[in-house]
Amino acid sequence: MKQKTGRYSSYIRPTSIFLDLLIINLMVLVFLRAAMSNIGYHTVLSVFWLIISYYSGYYEVYRFTKGIEILGKLLKQFILIGLITFAYVGYKYKYVTSQEIGIFIFATFILVAFVKFFIFYFLKKYRLLYGGNFRKVIIVGNGKSVDELKDFFINNPDYGYNLTNSFDLKGNKKLEIGECKKYAINNKIDEIYACITTLTDDEIDNLIYFADNNLKTIKFLPDSKNTFLRNLAVEYYGYIPIISLRTIPLDIEVNKRLKRFFDFVFSLFIIISVLSWLTPIIAFLIKLESKGPVFFKQKRNGLNYEEFSCYKFRSMHLNPIADLEQVQKNDPRITGVGRFIRKTSIDELPQFFNVLVGEMSVVGPRPHMVSHTEMYAKSVDKFMVRHFIKPGITGLAQTKGFRGEVETETDIINRVKYDIFYLENWSLLLDVKIVLATLVNAVKGEEKAY
Structure with a gap:
């Protein structure tokens, strides 16, 4: 059995732990009272730090x-x-003020965060400039996922993966798999990436056996149509393993409440600080230019496919096809004021009232007109998955450029892809990131904001 080569530096994590413990204990000396700088408190702080981090x-x-x-960690x-x-x-030091503790926590957070990000990005630069801290990898198999992985390794050298060879298995598979094993041993390969759809069950078992017995890491690539692309979760009913095809973080009660709290606070803030004075101005401009209501109300499908009334500032002349046809570029139905508020996304702001009452979220899959939802549900694979969570004013798909008019089938497919990724990988930090990206895009202006 060969010794494993090319491992991650065994010193990186211990060094990080040592630096963190050093910082938090030094910060006690700097920001808290001298009486707290005793062996008991330093021990408690260090032990709890290690337990929580574990x-x-x-x-x-x-x-x-x-x-x-x-950042989330x-x-x-x-x-x-x-x-x-x-x-x-x-409990122990009642004379220490909350302000002193707050300053201590904040200063320690800033310093620890700086060190953690410095190490992370320093290693990226180190790999990029000097080729250090890298892992030697090979790929076994062929297909779209294999080509994408090759491009990833080649175009992202800062990740530290050195692709040394690939075996497409288009010839004599048994012979090529044998050559792959010899190559992995002779060239001290760290990781083997194998495409599941290229291999039989016996060949997969064979590679796993080889990797386990030669201390090589083996990872598998699904094909784009393969079930393994899903966010699978294994649960046990007694001793029986049960596979769920996807996990949705927002099905967990604490996550659901956390997101609702964020939605409520954020929407209330926008309503009070922005809509309270902006609404009369927009209403005056809308009424000045065209007849009709200030707000446009339209039925959309939300959580669990239930219908709700989605509100916007009216941006078009009254017309009988508003609920049937999407807005297109240079659409004659759009008013002068409407063109401006659509370009700046101001027309979407009344949807914060939908968020406040719980019909929508700040971030989530954008809801479509009922007629379009029914159409896409029949023609676009997994489209209905979007309705497992509340729709949003903005979403991951919109920040990636898939907003507004659906011009081609690719537009709606990519929108669904990003929406499903969002619902399977939700976090509060992801919501914040999407909100910030939306604000940046609104300021810069977007090509499809019409």
């Missing part, structure tokens, strides 16, 4: 981890550490 996966940061995920870690610090200090 259960929260705080140090589970890999080369493919995204920056937003690291930091926030979770410091929220829990903050609660424990307040509780412990309140």
